[in-house]
Amino acid sequence: MSHPLGAVPRIETVAKMPGHWLLAKMGKRVLRPGGRELTERLLRELQIEPIDDVVEFAPGLGETTRLTLTRRPATYTAVERDQAAASEVSRLLTGPHQRCVPGTAEQTGLGSESATVVYGEAMLSMQPPSAKAKIVNEAARLLRADGRYGIHELCLQPDDVPGEIRHAIAADLSDEIHVGVRPLTLAEWRALLESAGFVISNVDLAPMHLLEPLRVIRDEGLPRALRFAFNVARTPAARRRVLTMRCVFRKYRRHLAAVAIVAIKTKED
Ligand SMILES: C[S@@+](CC[C@H](N)C(=O)[O-])C[C@H]1O[C@@H](n2cnc3c(N)ncnc32)[C@H](O)[C@@H]1O
Incomplete structure (x- = not known):
């Protein structure tokens, strides 16, 4: 059985690898909290057209890359720090x-004001505060005036979520996903984007149902969802981790959501 990032890992690897790569190893391709539907809504709001120069941060396995390329942007550049994922995405890229x-x-090393659209999904939530700010400022640097920046991330609810719940969520998610996960509230995501000179143009929320069976079927389609379930079932260490991750998502369902925001780079004075 082949998997996007290689063979099914050995048990000790499964126990330690970041949650999103564990899911990918088991055959899951949609790795963002609001699923395919919120991605499609985000892309509709970004209004990518053949005149656009698009930059995607952290494409992972390239699920959104495929959707973006169907819109035939003038240029498409992905920036991905994981070598195996970057190779996977490169296979989808055929145009000059x-x-x-x-x-x-x-x-990124890309030119200033070289893009009209920048977006990234499920990649800011896992960064510490200073890296979040750097990435949002990098998006602002890459965009021309009036350019659109889209994000799709985990969101804490409500805006005044008690500090102890925030810390418990960050600790439980980090323990189970094995990546520091630091979601923000909607007000904090807005403030982060505004601090880099963006004006918010659209906000869209969805439930955090990444590992709920119905969402998995909707995101992956029935054949791949069944293959994912089979792979998880036959790998005991993966089964333990996937069930624990789902348990954490369920435990905090009142306080965790997925958010997609589109923000516009304002003209400089
Ligand atoms: C949870 S996956 C999401 C992948 C994809 N965006 C999606 O929604 O399916 C996180 C991805 O972000 C990439 N990543 C994380 N931090 C990054 C950074 N600072 N720069 C570039 N890529 C990054 C990881 O390598 C991984 O591919």
Whole structure:
């Protein structure tokens, strides 16, 4: 059985790898909290057209890349720090103005004002505060005036979520996903974008149902959802971790959501 990022890992690897790569190893391709539907809503709001120069931060396995390329942007550049994922995405890129550069969204090395659209999904929530700010500022640097920046991330609810719940969520998610996960409230996501000179143009929320069976079927389609379930079932260490992750998401369902925001870079004075 082949998996996007190689063979099914050994038990000790499964126990330690970041949650999103564990899910990918088991055959899951949609790795963002609001699923395919929230991605499609985000792309509709970004209104990508053939005149656009698009930069995608952290494409992962390239699920959104495929959707973006159907809109035939003038140029498409992905920036991905994981080498295996970057190779996977590169396989989808066939046009002369499409590329995936290995690197980080904090410092892409791309030209200033070289893009009309920048977006990234399920990649800011896992960064510490200073990296979040750097990435959002990098998006602002890359965009021309009036350019659109889209994010799709985990969101804490409500805006005045008690500090102890915030800390418990961050600790439980980090323990189970094995990546520091630091979601923000909607007000904090807005403030982060506004601090880099963006004006919020659209906010869209969805439930955090990444590992709920119905969402998995809707995101992956029935054949791949069944393959994912089969792979998880036959790998005991993966089964333990996936069930524990789902348990954490359920435990905090009142306080965790997915958010997609589109913000516009304002003209400089
Ligand atoms: C949870 S996956 C999400 C992938 C994809 N965006 C999606 O929604 O399916 C996180 C991805 O972000 C990438 N990533 C995390 N931090 C990054 C950074 N600072 N710069 C570039 N890529 C990053 C990881 O390598 C991984 O591919």
